[in-house]
Amino acid sequence: MKGTILEQLSSGPVYLICGAIILFVGVVCAVFMVRAWKAGIAIGMDRARMKRAVTASASFSVLPSVGILLGVIALSGSLGVPWPWLRLSVIGALHYETQVAAAAAEAAGLPELSGSAMTAQAFSTIALLMSACIMWGMILSTLFNRRYLHRLHGQGDRKAGEKKGGFGDAAMSAMFIGMVSAYLGSYLGDFVSGKGRFAFRGSWTPLAAAAASALAMACFTWLSEKKGMKWLDNFSIAASMLAGMAAAVAIGR
Amino acid sequence: MEKREEYLERYMRNTHRLGRAASLATLAMLLGAPFLIGTVLGAGPDLGAAARGFLSAGLVWTVSSVVEFLVYTPMLGAGGSYLAFITGNLINMKIPCAINAKDMVGAKSGTRENEIISTLSIATSSLVTIAVLAAGVALLTPLRPVLQSEVLAPAFANVVPALFGAMGYRYYRQNIRLAAVPLIIMSLLFILMPGLTGSTSMMIIPSGAIAIALAWMEYRKHQKEGRA
Incomplete structure (x- = not known):
């Protein structure tokens, strides 16, 4: 060739x-x-x-x-x-x-x-x-x-829509909270000690992006729950991510 | 009613069959492709170098893969996890996507409803990625300067923090006490041992274990209160 x-x-x-x-x-x-x-x-x-x-x-x-x-x-x-x-x-x-x-x-x-x-x-x-x-x-x-x-699920063949109850659902939510906490903790750790322990010279852009995204999510949740704009739920995560990414661009500049 | 149960039994059995067959076929194609491309290029892989590389780099990913399998399979259910392990990008897309879909429709883990929502979510997500990447590759020449512009670089470098910020808000507000403890412990660990940032995916295990232990204590407390 x-x-x-x-x-x-x-x-x-x-x-x-x-x-x-x-x-x-x-x-x-x-x-x-x-x-x-x-x-x-x-x-x-x-x-x-x-x-x-x-x-x-x-x-x-x-x-x-x-x-x-x-x-x-x-x-x-x-x-x-x-x-x-x-x-x-x-x-x-x-x-x-x-x-x-x-x-x-x-x-x-x-x-x-x-x-x-x-x-x-x-x-x-x-x-x-x-x-x-x-x-x-x-x-x-x-x-x-x-x-x-x-x-894990015993027979694993539960009926549709059956409320499983028990601990399984709470455990999965907790596992996800643990996953998010590990990543958010790593961003904070990188900022505080990424360039020397307690030097506070690491990148704070990921933290700012996460914070801006969380803030946007809070706004969408308020609009959905208090103002009845339920249709926003389908796009709230994507739009919040855009807000977080926009914050990263603003800081990057 | 019995017919419906039979249908579901058959559906799950076939999901496993199909999932296993698709996984094996994809695996064979992915391992075969380098040899096929090597034939096209006129030089196949150096198997000795590949074996050495596997021993040095591959074993680390083996441990990580076992952890991913154990943690994510129960989250995604049968169909979702077969698809997710075939299509990849679990942490930065498939897991949050399936969790988001499950929350939106109010499905409970371990139910057939969750199995179906999770499969729909991961399949949709994978098809969107395939379509976006195919379009991106087709339009690579005009898109390259835009996507690689210095102005936009921080945005694309922070997709995952933005994702976890939004998802974090949604979950933390549901149970701030449960969320605060692993967040504080993880933050302290990463601050005191900054070298751990390279192993964040492994740190999900202790962080998740802490959150699950707290959730268990809360669950037991509610049960006792319910009985009293």
Whole structure:
């Protein structure tokens, strides 16, 4: 194949291979979605509620997806466009891909992860390593998902809409609170001690973004609960995120 | 009624079958693609270097993956978790998205209703990501200068803090006492041991454990009050 390595990595056949896998995963998602929708109707769920879940999830996902697109652009300088496109559309995670690609480049004998140093063999080695390192979630899911859920939920076959009661729902909410607390704590820790313990010289932009987003969310919640503007609920998270990101831009300038 | 139960039984059985088949097929394609692209480029992977790299970098992610599986599977249910592990971007998108959808429709964890809402949410989220990325790749040349502009860079670097700010408000106001303790403990830990910021995803475990322990105590207290 002729051309520079980056031209080869962004050539038609590579696009075709990556695009076919993305298409497959897209079809899998569509199949799961249609099945879930039909099952929801079969068990008597309200169509409006299911539609609301779909609309809210779609509006929720646009902004993070644009952020992920930036990851594709960042990696395209060293790995071409199709492979990062595949990795970040399927299985990959924004924070993971750049780290593991750099580690894989080192293992493949490159001085750094860059287009100028890339070779065909180094690329295929890096690509294999990127796939192998993050495959465990799928493997564990394949092997243990059913048994794990069965054990956690007893029979795991509760009737539709049945109020489970018990501790399960509270535990899941608590786990999510724990997750958010870990991240917010890390932003605060980074600001206070990120550049020397108690130096207060770390970046405060993530904290400001989180605070602005929380403030916007508070406004949306007030409008929804006190002014009856329930329709805002579908877009409140996405709009709050925009407020947080706008705050980050204001500080960045 | 019995027919409906039978239908649900079949639905769950087939969800697991389909989930396992899709996971295995995706895995095979992702591991096969580097060899196929290598054939196109005229040089396959160096398996020795890949094995060395896996031992140095891969094992760290293995531990992280086990934690993710144990924590997120109960949150997402069967269909949602199969899809989420196939499509990735769990912390920065799929988990908050599914939790948000569950809250909006008032579904309870562990119910069939939650199973369906979670699957709908993760499938929708994945399809949106696929569509946005496909459009972005098709329009890469005109979009690149906009997305990479210095002015917008802080916005895209702070998508996750903005997301957790909004979600944090929603959850913290429901139970401020429950939220305050893990937040204070985590903040102190990250302040006193700043090196931990590189392992934030692992710190979700102790933070979640503290929150769950507090929620359990509160639950027991309500139960006793209810009986009294």
